Amino acid sequence: xxxxKQSPQSLIVQKGGISIINCAYENxxxxxxxxxxxxxxxxxxxxxxxxxxxxxxxxxxxxxxFNKSAKQFSLHIMDSQPGDSATYFCAASxxxxxxxxVFGKGTxxxxxx
Amino acid sequence: xxxxxxSPRHKVTETGTPxxxxxxxTENHRYMYxxxxxxxxxxxxxxxxxxxxxxxxxxxSDGYSVSRSKTEDxxxxxxxxxxxxxxxxFCAISPTTxxxxxxxxxxxxxxxxx
Numbered sequence: 544x545x546x547x548k549q550s551p552q553s554l555i556v557q558k559g560g561i562s563i564i565n566c567a568y569e570n571x572x573x574x575x576x577x578x579x580x581x582x583x584x585x586x587x588x589x590x591x592x593x594x595x596x597x598x599x600x601x602x603x604x605x606x607x608x609f610n611k612s613a614k615q616f617s618l619h620i621m622d623s624q625p626g627d628s629a630t631y632f633c634a635a636s637x638x639x640x641x642x643x644x645v646f647g648k649g650t651x652x653x654x655x656x
Numbered sequence: 657x658x659x660x661x662x663s664p665r666h667k668v669t670e671t672g673t674p675x676x677x678x679x680x681x682t683e684n685h686r687y688m689y690x691x692x693x694x695x696x697x698x699x700x701x702x703x704x705x706x707x708x709x710x711x712x713x714x715x716x717s718d719g720y721s722v723s724r725s726k727t728e729d730x731x732x733x734x735x736x737x738x739x740x741x742x743x744x745x746f747c748a749i750s751p752t753t754x755x756x757x758x759x760x761x762x763x764x765x766x767x768x769x770x
Binding site: 577584585586587588644646649 | 660762
């Protein structure tokens with residue numbers, strides 16, 4: 544049973560556009576929602592994370608929007624750049640344990656120049 | 657990559673042979689993890705360790721074993737490799753497993769089982 548559903552699988556955006564990746568979760572006990580960014584040939588790296596007590600978190604051009612009632616959260620990349628081309632994974636953690644981190648299947652983002 | 661070295665980076669092996677992947681960290685972090693990454697499946701936890709000689713199973717542990725005899729080294733062993741274990745394997749570390757935990761990943765090992 545997939546606990547975190549991520550969409551779309553792939554996304555193509557023009558430079559300067561907004562990239563939006565969505566995730567939905569099932570378990571209301573999840574209390575930590577990170578996003579990881581992975582470049583080809585590299586391991587994933589933490590990009591930004593949010594806890595359910597806030598509805599939005601912004602770091603530079605990256606914003607997480609969180610809707611607790613809908614059990615959904617999304618990553619918005621403003622003014623997308625070719626250097627943002629990567630695979631993005633959403634994740635959710637149960638009761639704060641890293642060993643309980645569940646990942647979505649990933650979204651491959653391509654930003655065309 | 658945060659003081660994490662995975663070896664080998666690439667390996668091709670035959671079905672039925674034993675394979676050991678190594679993860680070495682220089683950060684002195686307590687927690688270490690092995691994940692596999694497959695198209696359409698994202699990242700799935702195989703095993704993790706919360707200290708020397710302290711390990712536990714993850715979501716997809718069948719066919720894998722691990723050992724941690726030193727803080728800095730975490731070994732993943734495929735006792736008898738199968739084609740379904742062809743994957744990219746990532747080691748990750750974290751200093752804690754509580755609130756605001758952050759995983760640091762290595763660069764991965766591409767394993768092909770023929």
